[in-house]
Structures are given as C-alpha cells and as structure tokens.
Amino acid sequence: MSGIGISRRGLLAGASAFGTTAALSACGAKTGSATSSSGAKADTSGDTVKVGLLNSLSGTMAISEVTVHNALLLAVKEINAAGGVLGKKLKPISQDGASDWPTFAEKAEALITDDKVVATFGCWTSASRKAVKPVFERYKSLLFYPVQYEGLEQSPYIFYIGATTNQQIVPALDYLKKQGLTRLYLVGSDYVFPRTANKIIKAYAEANGMTVVGEDYAPLGSTEFSTIVNKVKDAGADAVFNTLNGDSNVAFFKEYKSAGLSAKSLPVLSVSIAEEEVKSIGTQYLEGQLTAWNYYQTTPGAANTEFVKAYQAAYGADKPTSDPMEAAYISVYLWKEMVEKAGSFDVAKVKKASAGIELDAPEGKVTVDGTTQHVHKTARIGKIGADGLITEVWNSGKPIKPDPYLKDYDWASGLS
Amino acid sequence: MTVILNQSFTGISIGAVLLLIALGLTLTFGQMGVINMAHGEFIMAGAYTTYVLQKDISGAGISLLVALPLAFLVAGGLGALLEWLLIRRLYTRPLDTLLVTWGVSLMLQQLARDIFGAPNVQTHAPDLLTGNISVGGITFANNRLFILGLALLCVLGLTLILRLTPLGRRIRAVVQNRDLAEVSGIATGRVDRMTFFIGSGLAGVAGVALTLVGPIGPTMGTNYIVDAFLVVVVGGIAQLKGSVITAFALGVLQSVLEYSTTVSVAKVIVLVAIVAFLQWRPQGLYTLRTRSLA
Numbered sequence: 179m180s181g182i183g184i185s186r187r188g189l190l191a192g193a194s195a196f197g198t199t200a201a202l203s204a205c206g207a208k209t210g211s212a213t214s215s216s217g218a219k220a221d222t223s224g225d226t227v228k229v230g231l232l233n234s235l236s237g238t239m240a241i242s243e244v245t246v247h248n249a250l251l252l253a254v255k256e257i258n259a260a261g262g263v264l265g266k267k268l269k270p271i272s273q274d275g276a277s278d279w280p281t282f283a284e285k286a287e288a289l290i291t292d293d294k295v296v297a298t299f300g301c302w303t304s305a306s307r308k309a310v311k312p313v314f315e316r317y318k319s320l321l322f323y324p325v326q327y328e329g330l331e332q333s334p335y336i337f338y339i340g341a342t343t344n345q346q347i348v349p350a351l352d353y354l355k356k357q358g359l360t361r362l363y364l365v366g367s368d369y370v371f372p373r374t375a376n377k378i379i380k381a382y383a384e385a386n387g388m389t390v391v392g393e394d395y396a397p398l399g400s401t402e403f404s405t406i407v408n409k410v411k412d413a414g415a416d417a418v419f420n421t422l423n424g425d426s427n428v429a430f431f432k433e434y435k436s437a438g439l440s441a442k443s444l445p446v447l448s449v450s451i452a453e454e455e456v457k458s459i460g461t462q463y464l465e466g467q468l469t470a471w472n473y474y475q476t477t478p479g480a481a482n483t484e485f486v487k488a489y490q491a492a493y494g495a496d497k498p499t500s501d502p503m504e505a506a507y508i509s510v511y512l513w514k515e516m517v518e519k520a521g522s523f524d525v526a527k528v529k530k531a532s533a534g535i536e537l538d539a540p541e542g543k544v545t546v547d548g549t550t551q552h553v554h555k556t557a558r559i560g561k562i563g564a565d566g567l568i569t570e571v572w573n574s575g576k577p578i579k580p581d582p583y584l585k586d587y588d589w590a591s592g593l594s
Numbered sequence: 595m596t597v598i599l600n601q602s603f604t605g606i607s608i609g610a611v612l613l614l615i616a617l618g619l620t621l622t623f624g625q626m627g628v629i630n631m632a633h634g635e636f637i638m639a640g641a642y643t644t645y646v647l648q649k650d651i652s653g654a655g656i657s658l659l660v661a662l663p664l665a666f667l668v669a670g671g672l673g674a675l676l677e678w679l680l681i682r683r684l685y686t687r688p689l690d691t692l693l694v695t696w697g698v699s700l701m702l703q704q705l706a707r708d709i710f711g712a713p714n715v716q717t718h719a720p721d722l723l724t725g726n727i728s729v730g731g732i733t734f735a736n737n738r739l740f741i742l743g744l745a746l747l748c749v750l751g752l753t754l755i756l757r758l759t760p761l762g763r764r765i766r767a768v769v770q771n772r773d774l775a776e777v778s779g780i781a782t783g784r785v786d787r788m789t790f791f792i793g794s795g796l797a798g799v800a801g802v803a804l805t806l807v808g809p810i811g812p813t814m815g816t817n818y819i820v821d822a823f824l825v826v827v828v829g830g831i832a833q834l835k836g837s838v839i840t841a842f843a844l845g846v847l848q849s850v851l852e853y854s855t856t857v858s859v860a861k862v863i864v865l866v867a868i869v870a871f872l873q874w875r876p877q878g879l880y881t882l883r884t885r886s887l888a
Contacts, residue, residue, distance in 0.1 A: 238813075395858060404849070409853060429809065436726055437735060459716065462718065
C-alpha cells in the first residue's frame with residue numbers, strides 16, 4: 179500500500195510540475211490571442227487521441243474521487259480493448275485536482291491547451307465544477323461530470339451524468355411522503371449543496387403537506403453532534419433528511435445510536451452516503467437507514483453484474499462500486515456513442531449528436547437529453563444492510579426526465 | 595425541564611471532551627510555555643493506537659482498556675522525543691516553538707497518511723458503550739459517561755502527581771523559578787522531558803476517548819487544537835483548576851447556544867464571548883504567582 183503510495187506521489191510530483199509549466203505557457207497563449215481558441219484545438223491527427231481525467235487524487239476528497247478515477251480508467255481500458263473510438267485508441271491523461279478548486283481550473287486548462295484532449299471526465303464537488311466551468315466554456319471543450327448535484331445549472335460545455343434534484347431529492351421526498359413520514363428534520367453540512375437542497379425540500383414540503391420541524395447545519399468536518407441529535411429527538415420528527423458530507427456522518431451516526439435512536443424509531447434518509455462511505459462509517463451504525471441514488475452495487479441486470487465483476491477484477495474483490503463511479507464509467511461510453519454518431523471528435527458535432535443517445539448502463543437504461551445535456555435516470559431508494567451493501571426498496575419504474583431548474587414543478591417556481 | 599437537564603448533560607459531556615484534550619496542554623503550554631501545535635497530532639497518535647490494537651485484539655472492550663495506557667505511552671514517547679530533538683533548544687523562544695511544532699504537526703499528519711492511508715478509519719465501540727441509560731426522561735449516553743469519568747480520572751491523577759510526588763514537586767519548582775530550581779540541584783532538563791511526556795501522554799488518552807465519538811483520520815487533531823488552546827488560555831495558563839472550570843463552562847455555554855440558535859451561530863457567540871472575557875481578564879480565570887524574575 180505504502181509502496182504504491184510513494185510511487186504514485188512521485189508521479190504526481192512530476193505531473194504537478196508539468197501542470198504548472200503547462201498553465202504558465204497557457205497564460206502566455208492567452209495574452210497572445212485573447213479570444214481565439216486555437217490553443218484548444220483537440221489533437222486528433224495520430225492514431226491515438228487523449229482524454230483528460232480530472233479528479234482529486236490527493237487531499238480530503240481523494241477518498242471518493244480516487245474511486246471515480248478508477249472507474250474512468252476501467253472504461254477507457256475496456257473501450258481500447260474493443261478497438262477504441264472511430265478507430266483511434268484513447269490515451270488517458272490523469273491530472274490531480276488535489277481537492278483544491280483553483281488547482282482544478284489550472285489543471286483543466288493544462289489538459290485542454292497543452293495535452294489537447296478531445297474531452298475531459300471528472301470533478302466531484304460543486305465547487306470544483308464551478309471553478310472549471312468558465313475554462314471549458316472559454317475553450318469550447320467538453321467536460322463530463324459524474325456526481326449528483328444541486329441542480330439550477332446548465333453549461334453548454336458540460337454533460338451532467340449524475341442525478342439532478344428531480345432525479346434524487348424529489349423522488350426521495352415522494353417516497354417518504356408515501357410512507358407517511360411527513361414531519362422532517364433537515365441536517366446538513368454548512369455549504370452550497372445542503373443549503374440549496376434544503377431550500378428545495380422546504381418548498382416541496384410546503385406544497386405537499388409535509389412539515390419541516392427543524393433545520394440544522396454543522397460546519398464541514400464537524401464532529402460534535404450531541405446537541406443536534408438532542409434537537410432532532412425533541413422535535414417530534416418522523417424522519418431525518420441528511421445532507422451531511424464526509425466525516426461528519428461518522429460522528430452524527432455514532433451520536434444518533436448512543437442517543438437511542440435507530441432506523442426503526444426515526445429513519446434517516448441520506449443523499450451523500452454510498453457503498454464506499456458505508457464501509458468507512460461502520461454498518462453497525464447505519465443498518466436499516468435509507469439512501470437515495472440512481473445506482474447500487476446490488477442493482478439487478480447483466481450490465482451491472484459485468485461492471486462489478488470487471489471493477490473488482492481490476493481493483494480488488496472487496497472494493498464496492500457506487501453511484502458516482504457508475505456514472506463516471508458510463509460517461510466515457512456515452513461520449514463514445516456521441517462521437518461515433520457524429521462521426522467526428524469535433525465538439526459542436528458531438529454536442530449535436532448527443533440528443534437521444536441511449537445506453538444499457540449498469541443502473542438500467544439511460545438516455546441523453548440533448549437540450550439540458552443531462553441524462554434520463556431511474557431514481558432508487560435503498561436500505562443499508564448489515565453487510566454494508568445497499569438493497570433497493572423502491573424505484574421510479576422508468577427513467578426520469580432531467581429537470582435541473584425544476585420547471586415542471588409549480589412549488590419550485592420561487593427557487594433560483 | 596427534561597430539555598434543560600438533557601442539554602446540561604450534553605454540555606458537561608462536551609466539556610469533558612474539551613477538558614481531556616486541553617489537560618495535556620495545561621502542562622506543556624501552561625506550565626512550560628511551549629506553544630505545541632503538534633499536540634493535536636499526539637491526540638491522533640492515541641486514536642490510531644486504538645485502531646491498530648483493535649485490529650489485533652478481537653474484543654472491543656479489552657482493546658479499549660489496553661489502548662488507554664498504551665496510547666499514553668505512545669503519545670508520551672512521541673512528545674518526549676519531540677522535546678529532546680527540538681523543543682529543548684527553544685525554551686526561551688515561544689514563537690519559534692509555534693513554528694517548529696507546526697512543521698512537526700504537518701509532518702506527523704503526512705506520516706499518518708502514508709502509514710494508514712488517506713481515508714478515515716473507524717473503531718468499534720464495545721457494546722456496553724454504544725447504548726444509553728435513561729433516568730427520568732434524561733438520556734445519558736454511555737460513551738459520554740465513560741469520557742466524563744476518564745476526564746475526571748485524568749484530572750485527579752494529574753493533581754496527585756503534581757501535589758504529592760517528588761516529580762510533581764520538581765515540576766512546580768521548575769515552573770516557578772527555573773534558575774533557582776537548577777541551583778537547588780534539580781535536573782531541569784529531565785524534569786522538562788518528563789513534563790512533556792505526561793502532557794503528551796494525556797493527549798494520547800484524549801485520542802482514545804475521541805474514537806468513541808468520531809472518525810479517526812490524519813487531520814483529526816486540527817479539529818481540536820484550537821479549542822484546547824482556548825480552554826487553557828481562558829482558564830489561566832498554568833492552572834489546572836482554571837482548565838477544569840473553563841472546559842465545563844464552555845461546554846455548557848456551547849450546548850445551550852447550539853440548542854437555542856444553530857451550530858455556527860453558537861460557535862461565533864462563544865468566540866466573541868472569549869474575546870470579550872480576555873479583554874477583561876487577559877491573564878485568564880486564574881493566574882499563578884511565581885517568583886521568577888522573567
């Protein structure tokens with residue numbers, strides 16, 4: 179483990195030094211020709227084309243993003259083994275965003291201008307996506323983003339392969355309502371995603387006869403939850419809607435259990451805990467609790483069996499697959515389909531060809547929506563089992579049309 | 595009424611955690627004037643000791659009991675090593691101790707990342723400590739009761755060492771007047787190292803306790819280091835009594851404010867209150883009268 183770590187760091191040191199020079203030269207290019215995107219022309223001349231993989235391989239987000247990076251590499255490897263795209267092999271160029279948003283922007287620019295990649299896959303946090311968005315728009319280059327997010331965004335140069343709110347949060351609320359759990363307590367980390375998500379939840383609750391009995395935010399990384407849990411206990415809630423991120427979940431669920439609360443007495447529905455996180459939080463604290471995603475390792479279907487088998491063969495039999503990993507994996511395949519339909523790597527042609535692209539993905543059938551550049555996805559509610567895997571207890575039956583601005587919901591009209 | 599009692603217990607339990615992490619600092623910062631930014635990493639060392647033990651000893655309860663003295667030795671040993679390697683050269687330069695130990699803190703974090711990996715790890719609490727006792731509608735979480743007991747035990751132990759043992763007498767002598775202690779035949783260098791050993795060891799014990807509430811990770815110490823310094827500064831440096839009172843007072847204040855407002859607002863109010871308090875009493879709650887000329 180540590181041996182691999184050292185060699186990888188060596189590589190990273192090289193990569194980051196390389197990234198800096200690339201960014202510097204890019205700066206020079208920018209001042210030379212302010213609006214021209216000549217530096218951004220993807221290089222498709224050889225018999226290989228480069229694709230950018232932009233993830234945090236170090237820093238606090240590495241836990242999650244390394245798994246996404248692994249899934250991307252797996253997809254590239256499989257596509258190459260099957261002959262590549264338009265007869266050209268893909269050469270993955272990995273850049274480390276290092277959990278630092280300015281670094282993400284810098285590395286994105288290096289990938290586009292220096293490596294001349296044909297497309298980039300990656301990012302996790304909304305903050306990193308917001309940081310790279312202007313870069314991809316300036317150079318008219320494509321980013322495929324694999325994680326569920328808070329919606330209310332649409333960039334012509336980003337394909338959103340994870341769920342938007344109407345494919346995760348709204349179905350989760352529908353599910354709770356159907357179970358008769360109408361008094362909600364909202365607990366979240368204090369940053370953009372939970373605050374936006376809770377704004378949506380409150381608007382939904384008001385229109386659907388549900389009550390939000392309390393709302394609390396803890397600073398990111400906070401580990402002191404005794405008061406919040408006391409408040410939850412006293413508020414007379416039927417369920418907790420949890421948008422906590424990362425480590426805070428560990429402290430929260432430990433406190434939850436020692437306060438005598440459980441999935442039976444007061445269920446918690448989480449939107450940021452997937453298989454990887456379940457393992458590190460500890461199943462004894464999470465057993466029976468609910469999650470909302472579009473994919474679980476246990477999702478039935480031949481495509482998923484194959485995906486899980488391939489992933490575990492490549493990275494270890496005990497490694498779980500998760501929703502963001504699956505979205506990352508299919509994002510490469512979706513791009514491949516778009517390119518082949520367009521018959522070209524040209525960004526404008528690929529975008530035009532994207533509408534209606536379909537894939538039998540591990541999560542089930544997905545279809546690209548050409549206007550919003552999001553994906554039709556099936557919503558799934560799961561229950562965490564004692565083995566750390568999540569079993570589906572409900573799904574939407576068919577893929578849900580993406581609606582990032584929640585235009586189809588009257589109650590959401592005041593949101594922006 | 596039950597709400598008030600429940601919140602009081604929560605406040606006391608937050609105070610117990612604060613006290614446990616600040617106790618070692620009371621010695622190393624309070625008594626010796628060393629601003630040890632690596633104190634948080636000694637907490638981390640204690641927590642990882644628990645984690646390693648639990649992988650090797652199957653019973654969660656036994657491994658926790660073994661972890662307590664072992665974490666004390668591991669963290670204390672690291673502390674003594676740090677004192678011997680670096681800090682003893684810097685006793686007259688407190689600001690330099692800050693910079694040097696900050697560097698050490700970053701190195702220890704990276705070391706932990708290399709050994710244990712970047713993702714946080716977990717220990718299993720013994721079954722006995724995952725439940726709670728309910729008395730008349732008030733819920734006492736068992737892990738919190740355990741931490742409270744542990745904190746009080748550490749305060750008692752430290753008090754006894756400082757009051758009754760020859761080492762304690764020597765520590766107090768060095769704190770009050772280093773030069774006079776030295777000419778009286780006290781090996782001040784050795785006393786310094788022992789003081790640092792005990793102070794850092796207590797951080798290790800705090801680390802064991804923290805595995806019962808949250809995740810174990812390379813940066814877990816940084817979450818607590820600021821709070822620990824606040825307790826020591828507000829309590830009045832070099833005063834055990836001050837730290838005990840401050841820790842519980844801040845814990846109760848924090849929990850009362852959290853209940854009536856939000857976590858972030860409560861944090862802000864507590865910090866403002868501390869700043870106001872230090873304007874009024876810059877020396878803290880209690881001060882030590884020394885015969886030192888410095």
